[in-house]
Amino acid sequence: MRAFFDDRQSRHDPQTFLVAGILQPSPEQPERAARLKRGAEAAGCTFEAPSDHGMAPLAAVHGADYLRFLETIHTRWARLPGAGPEVVPNVHPANRSDSYPASPAGLAGYHQADTACPIGAETWGSAYWSAQTAVSAAQALARAPGEGLVYALCRPPGHHAFADLAGGFCFLNNAAIAAEVLRSEGRRVAILDVDVHHGNGTQGIFYARGDVLTVSVHADPAGFYPFYWGHAHERGEGAGRGANLNLPLARGADDAAFLKALERGLATVRAFGADVLVVALGLDAHESDPLQGMAVTTPGFTRIGAALAAAGLPMLLVQEGGYLSDALEHNLTAALEGVQGG
């Protein structure tokens, strides 16, 4: 099974994570990439480095102001008197229609939804190569014969990034970027997100569009990040009405509950007539994940993988969350064995 990863994706090393009023270490550690790589290799993946496709595939999803922000803000921030080592927002607009700001502090709050996406000196480079990994993997899938299967080890992850807003460890929406590559190759794309968190950025990017289906299985946002998105009533708007499906589950949901929701999601993918599936593959629904949202087991991930494979579609697996625990790499191995019918 082909897989993509670039070592530069490991350089981003976020320190800040303000939660419940307390500064804590970020769970999105560089070590994740090494463990995920081992887990994928154990399932038979052979890694290749992505090509550099430049800014065009990123600009197909993200606004020019936002890309400029991600690329330049750390340098501007570092010149502020007394600034900390990472760009962390501390003030936010009420609405996107409020005036676009000029200063680093204003830009940070406009383009960073939360304190879980600090921008350090290496962030742009890692996010850029994470996105290039998604693009190369999507192109490899588009050119594969039959029911192709490709794994993109995207780190940092992407599904909380909107067109012009970072959040929740995410900067560039790798799954959305991959979906746009596949769409430009003439494919009808569905994105199915199995991360424990709602794929709010992905939903937002395609919310008013009917040409890409977005489905997400996740912990109920009534009590879990991202709080403002991921409810069942969010079905899309305008031309996108009906092309977004949220399947929130109670905190602590087990394999059976997860698989039941996944079957509903896959039925919607079939009804949409997708001819390719992008899976936003978070592993943080696991019972030992530090974020403690659900209780999916390691064998449960094999069953999730098998259910995805049963859709019979070419499939691009884009890595999302899943945080450091003894099970992390085994959960990826389990999921990738499942999709490969093993």
Add this chain to the structure above:
Amino acid sequence: MRAFFDDRQSRHDPQTFLVAGILQPSPEQPERAARLKRGAEAAGCTFEAPSDHGMAPLAAVHGADYLRFLETIHTRWARLPGAGPEVVPNVHPANRSDSYPASPAGLAGYHQADTACPIGAETWGSAYWSAQTAVSAAQALARAPGEGLVYALCRPPGHHAFADLAGGFCFLNNAAIAAEVLRSEGRRVAILDVDVHHGNGTQGIFYARGDVLTVSVHADPAGFYPFYWGHAHERGEGAGRGANLNLPLARGADDAAFLKALERGLATVRAFGADVLVVALGLDAHESDPLQGMAVTTPGFTRIGAALAAAGLPMLLVQEGGYLSDALEHNLTAALEGVQGG
């Protein structure tokens, strides 16, 4: 000169102030109230305790969800495992139209725009009495004969609070609450904000209304808090079109620049036909204020006060910002001497 203050306003003691990625002590210290009281007394003020007018005058400006949040969130937050002593937001919606959240973390980010308005155990009580001080002062002014003059020592301050959003040390918008009291007494109200920061909450509350004029003289938001609001092009919307005037000044503006802008603001107050003036009286434009936005002098505040008095209108002075420096109380004395013609 009548003045109002309640000792319970001093109990709120914010600790958290995340700026430039660094946690710092909050400048909005309880000590401010004691110094401002001394400064007002030196200018001849006699303080009275406010009456308790209940929730109705607060609800005339703020939404029911927001008032419930302010009153109850600290108790809910304190039950979260590992929560810090203050409610500090860490994740925010992109727009007010995103789903209203259910959890304490979601509510915090929905109702707190920034990390400069932490909510501790005493915050609601202090904000409540700060608002009652504004209401009592407005009623005293409404019942005063001739060109009345009343000072409301509102602490915590209010002008960054929107109808459903705290920010920048502010929770309840005391000036807006006072304006509504005066309006309910049949007055035509103009609010003139001379704090070094744009009065974004006050602007937001009245932005679509033509019955209350809002004018603000402040440091250019291109490089100063609140960043997203306070530009000259923000003139109001709908029925409020033309009833909002922003007069941004360059950082470091001096007495002459400030007074020139103030004259423009006062001309607009006259043209509006206001019969009462609510002054949002920040003292943080002073050259020694720790926030370092402008270079107004202590005698400059006397000239500002005299210019306000020259409008010849009944005037309610509502305290906004101004932070700890040796000059703070003298700046209030100077301003109040100016408005009293001395």
